[in-house]
Amino acid sequence: MRNYDAFEPLADPSEVTGPLTRWFGIPPEAFAEHRFWQRPSAKPVWVAHKDLVPPPGLRPEAFGILVSRMKGRIFKPTSVFIQRFGGAATRNTLRLTHEQLDALLERQTLALEGHPEDGDGLVILRDPDDHPIGMGLLRGGVLESMLPKFWSHPGGG
């Protein structure tokens, strides 16, 4: 077993909920049943159901799902977090067509005509049925995929 620090509850959850509310309109109440966790010596932030307690005698490798690899000024939520909680977003989201989604999964960039509320920056990508799939980065009308690279050639087929 690797010698990790123990996970501890995040002292100030608004470090996470603040950016999510400001940029995407996800209200803090979306996490009423959840708690945020962090290893004191590491930057990644995790979200777990409020009843998930650290198991006795064990140092977990993962605790719930990863929210972001870093909190603070540069706050990019992970795609898996957005898939689970991004449905509550009200701003800076983009609904993609099947063709656009396939292109992004193939790591192509997309030129967009309209753009979300706040112009350049991170956007939540939704599939044609409005289901959140992950993150994209919009710069000067060009949308870039921030979906995990391994999704382009997923295994487990």
Added chain:
Amino acid sequence: MSDTEPKPEGPAHLARYAPIVDDLPAFLACAARPLPRVVIANPLKTDLASAEARVRARCPEAEPVPWRPGAWRLPPDARPGRWPEFIMGLLHAQEEATIWPGELMGAQPGERILDLCAAPGGKTALMAWGMADQGTLVANDREYGRLAALRRTLDRLGVTCAAVTQVDASRMPITDEPFYDRVLADVPCTCEGTTRKQKGGRKAATPERFRDTIVQVQKAILRRAVSLVKPGGTIVYATCTYAPEENEAVLSALPEGLVAVEPVQPPAGLAVTPGITEWAGEVFRPDAVNAARLWPHHNDTGGFFVAKLRRL
């Protein structure tokens, strides 16, 4: 076997199960056929009707699994792992024979549940669904390399009630007061029930020496599972092999008076056979009959063994 007698079609090493299988030629022939792919809806992210519409749109040949709502059989050459629905975690690919054993755990919201040998996480997910993603689910695996697959499964399905750990299951730390309501011991085995898998299945015969080794591991893990669960709590013991040495014999190696093997009722439409009481001259504990075997030719699945135990 005389020269005039035809040799059985299929994996010949499985002919050792002739004494306990109802139809040996049908069993061996089926064990050689490719397995249908099965996808199952993730209730944490989608509802049954939307999942069904998405499966039908991707694969018109999909057929509902008759005994389990929210699961569909696809042709063996289907590649659901490449569908966006899989990437988004709305669907999961799951071997049909493992669904009922995972659900036999009877996981409930708010409980503390341990999956001792969790990777790649299919049964862990079934338990997270039973818990409605509420409570403490510890998903453990000894092999660091397999943890990545486990974490990807839980991430993709959006499970927030699970912590992932990496220790040898037979040495999982024990506390003075048992911590868990339920423990799954889905132990490493000779994988003889996986001959139909196209990727990762075991098609060749197992050296008996390997079986002797793995049986010791299985006994140690089951013994530890019992120590970890609260009195009255549930332990599910599971393997993907037919071998009585790895199944009923492992149950019978538990000290007397520690657990009861409880009767189980498979869902309507899923055929199983009861545990056996004797094999190669060895007599097993009487309640081993309450265990269940899944044979490939009965449900067109892989092979599996499962027993539900209650700690006394």
